[in-house]
Amino acid sequence: MTQYHPAANDITDGIPDDVLNALPEEAKAVVRTLLARVSERSYRRGVQQGVTVSQRSPGSLPKDLHAWRYGASTDLSVWADFDMVEPSMSRLYAENGSLRRVGLWEASKAR
Known part of the structure; x- marks a missing residue:
């Protein structure tokens, strides 16, 4: 049986309860x-990557998608077509560089 990590099932694992409650409602909406x-x-990147990999090298896709999706912490970005893992924060910044403009960029977490 696959070993499941709480953060793979609950993205709020390890984040204090009500940590964002003090923010004004406008900030919460943002x-x-x-x-x-x-x-x-x-989601859209995943679909695009899945189609591309399935067409080019379907044998490299994970055999057990459930274990692949839920078997590792969401603090890690596991690649579907390579035996590679990177911090999910690095993947977030790689895909969403505009977070810098709105003040949500941590230089120490970005690659």
Whole structure:
């Protein structure tokens, strides 16, 4: 049986309860919008990458997609077509450089 990590199932694992409650409602709305956009962009990238890999080298895709998707912490970005892992924060910044403009860029976390 696959070893599951809490952060693979619950993206709020390790984040204090109510940590964003002190933000003004307008700021919360901006954070929600950013989260939704990042999620949608990630979904679209995943579909595009999945189609590309399945056409070019279907044998390199994970055999057990459930274990691949939920078997590692979401703090890690696991590649579908290579035996490669990187911090998910690095992947976030690689895909969403505009976070720098809105003040959500941590230079120490970006690659």
